[in-house]
Amino acid sequence: MKKLLIVILVITLPIVALHHFSRDFQTWTYEFFNMGDRKMVVYKWTDNKGVTHVTPQPPENNLPYIIQQISTNENIAPLATQQKEP
Secondary structure, eight states, X not given: OHHHHHHHHHHHHHHHHHHHHOXXXXXXXXXXTXXXXXXXXXXXXXXXXXXXXXXXXXXXXXXXXXXXXXXXXXXXXXXXXXXXXX
């Protein structure tokens, strides 16, 4: 069992290190596995109770909504607009 673990570590550690330190290798792996910059579409809407939702599909009950695109390569989402309470 220890030999198997050592073999796995010997194989995976250089690949992980190469991916971590080499920008060219990162680019190649993202392109190879189709993990490049993707845009995700989300729908932001407020229900009748005033609760704001962000979902991958629009609301079913014909409520007004905002479509936002979020890049999967970024670590932050766009700032939400502030809503005034009635």
